[in-house]
Amino acid sequence: MNREPSARGGLGSVRAVYLVARREFVTRVRGKVFVIGTALTVGLLAVYAILQITVFDKLNTTTTYHLAFTAQAERLIAPLEASGPSLGFRVQATQVSNQAAAEPEVRGGAYDALVTGDPTSPLVVVKTQIDSTLRAALDGVVRQEALDAQLRAAGLNPAAVEAQVRGASIHLDTLQPFNAKNLQQPIIGMIIAFCLYLFISLYGTIIAQGVVAEKASRVVELLLAAVRSGQLLFGKVLGIGLVGVLQLAIIGGAGLALTVPTHILSLPGAALGTVLLGLLWFALGFVLYSLMLASTASLVSRVEEVGPASLPVTMVMVLAWLLAYVVFIPDITAASGGPTPAPGIENLSTIASLIPVFSPVLMPIRLAYGDAPLWQSALAVLLTLSSIAGVTWAGARVYANSVLRFGARIKLSQALRRVA
Amino acid sequence: MVDRLLEVDRLAKRYGAVAALDELSFEVGPGEIFGFVGPNGAGKTTTMRIILGVLAADSGGVRWAGEPITFADRRRIGYMPEERGLYPSMGVTEQLVFLGELHGMTRDGARAAAAAWLERLGVAGRGAEQLQRLSHGNQQRVQLVAALLHSPEALVLDEPFAGLDPVAVDAMSEVLRDRASSGMTVIFSSHQLELVEQLCDRVGIIRAGRMVACGTVDDLRHSGPERLWVDVPSAPDGWGAELPGAGLVRAEGSRRLFELSPGIDDQGLLRAALKTGPVREFRKDVPSLAELFRQAMNEEAVA
Numbered sequence: 001m002n003r004e005p006s007a008r009g010g011l012g013s014v015r016a017v018y019l020v021a022r023r024e025f026v027t028r029v030r031g032k033v034f035v036i037g038t039a040l041t042v043g044l045l046a047v048y049a050i051l052q053i054t055v056f057d058k059l060n061t062t063t064t065y066h067l068a069f070t071a072q073a074e075r076l077i078a079p080l081e082a083s084g085p086s087l088g089f090r091v092q093a094t095q096v097s098n099q100a101a102a103e104p105e106v107r108g109g110a111y112d113a114l115v116t117g118d119p120t121s122p123l124v125v126v127k128t129q130i131d132s133t134l135r136a137a138l139d140g141v142v143r144q145e146a147l148d149a150q151l152r153a154a155g156l157n158p159a160a161v162e163a164q165v166r167g168a169s170i171h172l173d174t175l176q177p178f179n180a181k182n183l184q185q186p187i188i189g190m191i192i193a194f195c196l197y198l199f200i201s202l203y204g205t206i207i208a209q210g211v212v213a214e215k216a217s218r219v220v221e222l223l224l225a226a227v228r229s230g231q232l233l234f235g236k237v238l239g240i241g242l243v244g245v246l247q248l249a250i251i252g253g254a255g256l257a258l259t260v261p262t263h264i265l266s267l268p269g270a271a272l273g274t275v276l277l278g279l280l281w282f283a284l285g286f287v288l289y290s291l292m293l294a295s296t297a298s299l300v301s302r303v304e305e306v307g308p309a310s311l312p313v314t315m316v317m318v319l320a321w322l323l324a325y326v327v328f329i330p331d332i333t334a335a336s337g338g339p340t341p342a343p344g345i346e347n348l349s350t351i352a353s354l355i356p357v358f359s360p361v362l363m364p365i366r367l368a369y370g371d372a373p374l375w376q377s378a379l380a381v382l383l384t385l386s387s388i389a390g391v392t393w394a395g396a397r398v399y400a401n402s403v404l405r406f407g408a409r410i411k412l413s414q415a416l417r418r419v420a
Numbered sequence: 421m422v423d424r425l426l427e428v429d430r431l432a433k434r435y436g437a438v439a440a441l442d443e444l445s446f447e448v449g450p451g452e453i454f455g456f457v458g459p460n461g462a463g464k465t466t467t468m469r470i471i472l473g474v475l476a477a478d479s480g481g482v483r484w485a486g487e488p489i490t491f492a493d494r495r496r497i498g499y500m501p502e503e504r505g506l507y508p509s510m511g512v513t514e515q516l517v518f519l520g521e522l523h524g525m526t527r528d529g530a531r532a533a534a535a536a537w538l539e540r541l542g543v544a545g546r547g548a549e550q551l552q553r554l555s556h557g558n559q560q561r562v563q564l565v566a567a568l569l570h571s572p573e574a575l576v577l578d579e580p581f582a583g584l585d586p587v588a589v590d591a592m593s594e595v596l597r598d599r600a601s602s603g604m605t606v607i608f609s610s611h612q613l614e615l616v617e618q619l620c621d622r623v624g625i626i627r628a629g630r631m632v633a634c635g636t637v638d639d640l641r642h643s644g645p646e647r648l649w650v651d652v653p654s655a656p657d658g659w660g661a662e663l664p665g666a667g668l669v670r671a672e673g674s675r676r677l678f679e680l681s682p683g684i685d686d687q688g689l690l691r692a693a694l695k696t697g698p699v700r701e702f703r704k705d706v707p708s709l710a711e712l713f714r715q716a717m718n719e720e721a722v723a
Contacts, residue, residue, distance in 0.1 A: 023518050027510060218505025225472040225499045226522040
């Protein structure tokens, strides 16, 4: 036989993983689930943004009062206008010659109110009733006017008195200062951890189902004759992971495009570093958990059995999440002025965040917090990467031992023992 | 064998207490069509899976061109698993191209080969459709294309004829003969023994994980004791029961089947027959593969 060395090399690992990942990506992105799911989400976002602009914003807009003033009461216009912004109204003032001339227009609705007479006790004419905000504002202005009149009568300069009064204040000594930044960052960390949890739940499940579907359609036997089980496993995780990233990018991008111009949400610029580091952990966490989910899924033969089979993995994920609450909620409370956490909790968070299955959830929070030293961060990344390698190895073994066995669920220990 | 492309050497595999393969050995040369027959559960599928590396043997090995088979070697085998399997909701051409690429082809090369094979097997024009929209027979043709696409040096086909109509059987046989004549080695298993007899250069009969007979169809058919049919219409009823060196197997009307003892010349039997009067028929009884198969199964069952 001719055995030319060039042909014996075969397919490289990278190419095998790429081909598997590309197939997953292309077929899923074209699939109904992806197209409809993404379009629906973006559509919902758009509806929300449109509602925000057309309905909700309208609810908050400042009202404008059309007021008529006689010459005597005109002095009230300036202080009334000044109090407008804080109470949420604007004043459109019109001068009228006398009460009798303006009354028909009040009755007709052209003016909300007519103000006439002595500024310290003016007469206000309205059609049926006076708006409570307008009444409060007018009362305030009139009281100030009365106070000024009294001050002047006592020989004092009202402006000087007001300046003195305004200058007086308490002196504050904060024992545990509230720091908005300290609160914002762990919350962003929590959000990233929660997104990771959602993302893994959604796309990890899709990967697990894909593994079982390949097993159920028996195509896996043909694939394993051409690629190694580890390559198949990794390609699947990568391809479907990228589908998730694309979907997230489309929805996130659309969300930002819709919300930032409408001021529904603003991006905290200072948190960008946190977000980027969070994304690194996001990727690591997704790969680690997906590999575990895919391996456990290969133990069963039917899609309905995926849930129970992957329960241990899901439980670890939930545990990580619970830890995040137990460990970090007290810290967040402390940052916003609550009691300081017990010192033991801090050690727990440090140790837990170094354990690979917990790192992807806990590390983003600690990073956001700024309480993780660089060496701990680096160590956690290293440990997680090596467990990804370990899980790929063990997963490939479980996969190879299970995917060709149909019917009853295979025990994990059994799948690990047999070498294929 | 002058030239061995694929050798299966004393393979053993147990599933718990059951021995699926028990020191199974055979070899196949380039351009040869090897038929693999045996009852269900005899170990044919297990053997093929081990050849393709999707299962591991407990002991023994597979050699490719004289050396232990490698992962790269296996990519040069076209495989049709017993459990047919392709992606049901993926396009026909699309998944063929994917499988071709997994076997090291370029995208364009795989596309061209897929088109050519689909055309040849009469499923051209269905390439853009989802596989699940095709009939069972057409899906099977696509499955064969998946095995042939990357111009493998050897084909390993597990029950390629199962469930095919006669036209499809002819098309598939034609392709296998053609490939073998251009040097491709073909191993296939089948329960259709007439087909195996027609197609195969050599046959292996396997039972309970052991090879019970292996050789060319002619060798196997002539390997047993010599049997002869003799038609002697004038012979008395009890004739033939006590002839030296020739045992009477059975009688059907005036025809009698004899089994000659080893080393006995058939001319002695002819002379004895002629003494009874005219001899209308005197011919060797060569068992068909189906008969050999049944014999092999029975012998094993008795033993």
